[in-house]
Amino acid sequence: MTAVLTRRPGLSKIRTARSPLFLVCFGFVALVTAAALLATWVVPYDPNTVDLGNALAGPTPEHLLGVDAAGRDTLSRLLLGARTSLLGPLGVVVFSTLAGVAVGMTAAWRGGWLDSVLSRSTELVFAFPGMLLAILIISIHGEGLLAPVIALSIAYLPYVSRLTRSLVLAERERPYVSAYQVQGHSALQICLRHILPNIAPVVLAQSTINFGYALMDLASLSFLGLGVPALTPDWGRMVFDGQTAIQHGYPLSAILPCVLIVLTVVAFNVVGERWADRVARRDR
């Protein structure tokens, strides 16, 4: 396969050759996912219970990770925040992968004017900053998780569709595709039953890497106060809320979500890279 995954310059420098790093990252991904899934049952406090008497308290046996400026338990907010913070990127990745594969595959298979139109329009999206698009859609649609997810899905679609297009172009050159055509299989059958499974590992590896980036972008949006409603626990939102706490000399409630965002992005990136490397090696 000649296709190259799109990686952001900084993160792609983290090499995945050493397997302990991969294992640690994989473990971290599993942990965060588990936290998101089980959050409702394991949280010690309601994340929105205000305990102003205890505001800005450090770690205590009652509040293991302290309390923020509004007197809310940081651990509970982190655990429940994992849910919002992972659900958003998941939506982005699912939508951008499905749509991107469809667009890329159609463009590669049909070729001609359709390919030109589809390729040019995805390039147009490339040229338009994803964050700006998100802010635009949110300002029209209003508050809620849906608007930023749709906006970022559109922004991430070209990464997937371009990759898919090049993979399908390479794959359809293989004689087995001609063989199925000669056998009388329809183009749709060949694409879905044979080409798609053969290119899926590479596309999914790209999507895993995209997951980390989408998480970072969504956190940035919530930090700006866009998207996630004010009371919903979310890591990006928590960093925003914690600004005042930092000014008062109690940085914990802002730093912890920051650290989690960074670690999760890195972990997903490493897992995705490792997967991509594996796939590349299998195809020689």
Added chain:
Amino acid sequence: MNPPMNAPMNPVPTLDIQGLHITLPGTARPVLDGVDLHVAAGETVALVGESGSGKTLTSRSALNLLPPGAVVDGAVRVSGQDVLTMNADQLRAVRTSTVAMIFQDPRAALNPLRRIGDFLTESVTLTRSMGQADATARATELLQAVGLDDSALHKYPGQVSGGMLQRVMIAAALMGDPVLLLADEPTTALDVTTQAEVIALLAELRERFGTGLLFVTHDLDLAAAISDRVYVMYAGRIVESGPAEVLFAQPRHPYTSALLASTPRLDAPQGRLAAIDGQPPDLRQELHGCPFAARCPLATEICDQQIPEALPAPGLPHHQAACHHTDRLEGSPVDA
């Protein structure tokens, strides 16, 4: 091209492989299992075998180009020096000047973005064995020798045909004035008429420059047509070796005779081909006897138990076959 019968007596052969065993990770038996082969100065030797027989690995061992993880035993001497024990500098000297290699697919072996002239002069100027001007002069001379003019120097590989590109590869191989040329299926990717041209060229250059040639091929007829001596390989062993004409007229190993019989030929009788049933043994499978036993019409109990040794045919000291039943081929219909 008569076989120089005194060639094996030459004191220092250009290439002398003795008892070469190579084991690769993840295999149950050696990929090469005791290969003995030599090429005298100026001699053309063909190494014939099917895919997976180890013929390419054998030829590459002369440059110590072995796959990672290979465990090697034996000796591979080029002009008397063992390449398996050389240090990196000595090895580089061998690879750039003493031994040259021609690959099967010239298009895959050339960088499409560099001019042919750069490709030709690159190795000698990099090792500083020649200045740029001398190198260009030599390149022009060699291009003429292979039937191209110096306009080819400024062309890109994409601008010339496959046959011409293989001539360029041959010219490049001769740049360092090698004593041994390894040609690994150099004509398989070419058309038959182009193949004849490249073979004619190799024969002419061999005479002119006195280079030894090890010609690796799967094509028995081609081997017979061009070489002085032939080695036939099967499953990592040399099963038969000898002067080309004798080996093809009177094969002494059942594999050679079966291979000859299964080749679709213009002068063979019409009708079904005498195919060899089955497949060569898998590398994951251990062998206790003759590797060909499972497919051999002559095989008996001993073939499964004891590895046959290469023994000379009666009256022909240079014709060797590794078969327990080589005598049963004598006077049989295979002696055409």
Added chain:
Amino acid sequence: MPENALEAVGLHRTFGSVRAVDDVSFTLPEGGSLGIVGESGSGKTTAARIVVGLERADAGEVRVRGQVRSARSRGRAQRLARAREVQMVFQDPYLSLDPRTSVEAVLRETLRLHFPGTDHDQRVRELLDQVGLGTRAAEARPRQLSGGQRQRVAIARALAVEPAVLVLDEAVAALDVSVQAQILNLLADIREQTSIGYLFITHDLGVVRCVTDDVIVMRKGRIVEAGPTAEVLAAPQHPYTRLLLESVPRPGWDPEAIAAARRAL
């Protein structure tokens, strides 16, 4: 007189300024075997791909059992009908099978498409048996098979459709000599049993002699010689055919004379 299995009339195809196929016509009788011989760039593969429908002709038509083969298929019924006219075996057994599909799944897929609602178990066994593959090979993925075995699978897949004509595009060129002979014998057996017609594309005159009744020799897109294989090989009329024959290596072969003859042509 039996009708022809395949008829090509006045095929033309140009790529840019290159005339890949230039006025090529041939007929293949029912159950016959026709070889197309030529070197690379002779247009033999393009001609074959036009017959199969992977390439479109600029002019000319292809008839199978007297019926004109439409240039493009519209709809499922027509697509399947076209597939039952002509099938193809490709050169590279390593790339012509989907690496993820097992041998049995390959055959079942084809049978489901063309013969829905019938008992496929029986037919799969028959097909595997016909191409000399055991039931153990049925579960294997292509990567677990040797080149010869893969080519057997490709042949079984083509036969599953029960076509009138089988196009073999250098189908044995990538195989070792001993395996090549097995496949050539297999093809001869199948023709005897099924009266399928072969269009055999090859550069190897030995192979042509072995499996074809008639042969056409192509050079630079045009047919330079055509006739019964035995006659063409025994008494070639065109200098190019003679050159091709002389180029086949054999003891006492003179490559220099051939090189000179090639330059003269």
